[in-house]
Amino acid sequence: MSLITPFGARRGVFEAGFMGGGMLVEQKIAQLSHSCEKYRASQDMSEKNRAAVGDRLREERDRTGLSQEQFAAALDVSRRTLVAWERGEQSPNADALTAAAEVGVDVLYVLIGQRSAPVxxxxxxxxxxxxxxxxxxxxxxxxxxxxxxxxxxxxxxx
Structure with missing residues (x-):
C-alpha cells in the first residue's frame, strides 16, 4: 500500500513501524475486538455461575431450615451480604463456605451443583x-x- 498519511509517511510503512511486527491497524483492531468478545463471554459466564451458586445456596439454606437472619449469623456476615449472594450479585468466600458446611450445607452442591456422597x-x-x-x-x-x-x-x- 502506498497511501500517504497526514504525516507524509506511506501508510503500510508507518503502521508496520508503529504497531510492531508488521501488523496493520486493521489486524490489531480485529484482535482487540476478539479479545473484548472473549472478555464479555467470560463475564456472562461469571454472572451465570454467580446466579447458579446463589440459587443453590438459597436452596441449601432452605433445606437446613434456617432463616436468612440465622444463616447470615452462622456465616458471620450481614443479611444484606447473604441476600447479595443468593441473588447472584456476589459470591461467598472460603470462610463463609466453611461456616456453611459447619451448619450442614453441602458446599460441593452449592459450588458445582453436584451432591456430596451421603454420610x-x-x-x-x-x-x-x-x-x-x-x-x-x-x-x-x-x-x-x-x-x-x-x-x-x-x-x-x-
Whole structure:
C-alpha cells in the first residue's frame, strides 16, 4: 500500500513501524475486538455461575431450615451480604463456605451443583448398623441411645 498519511509517511510503512511486527491497524483492531468478545463471554459466564451458586445456596439454606437472619449469623456476615449472594450479585468466600458446611450445607452442591456422597456411604458397616438402629427406634429408644453414648464418650475422655 502506498497511501500517504497526514504525516507524509506511506501508510503500510508507518503502521508496520508503529504497531510492531508488521501488523496493520486493521489486524490489531480485529484482535482487540476478539479479545473484548472473549472478555464479555467470560463475564456472562461469571454472572451465570454467580446466579447458579446463589440459587443453590438459597436452596441449601432452605433445606437446613434456617432463616436468612440465622444463616447470615452462622456465616458471620450481614443479611444484606447473604441476600447479595443468593441473588447472584456476589459470591461467598472460603470462610463463609466453611461456616456453611459447619451448619450442614453441602458446599460441593452449592459450588458445582453436584451432591456430596451421603454420610451413610462413608460409614463403616458397624457405624451404618448403629445409625440404622437409631433411625428405626422410637423417641424413647433414641434418647436412651444418646444417654448411653454420651456416658461412654465421657468415660473415654475423662
Amino acid at each position: 451413610e456411604s462413608r460409614l463403616t458397616p458397624d457405624e451404618a448398623a448403629l445409625l440404622d438402629n437409631y433411625k428405626h427406634s422410637d423417641e424413647e429408644g433414641r434418647a436412651a441411645a444418646r444417654r448411653v453414648l454420651s456416658s461412654l464418650a465421657k468415660q473415654k475422655t475423662g
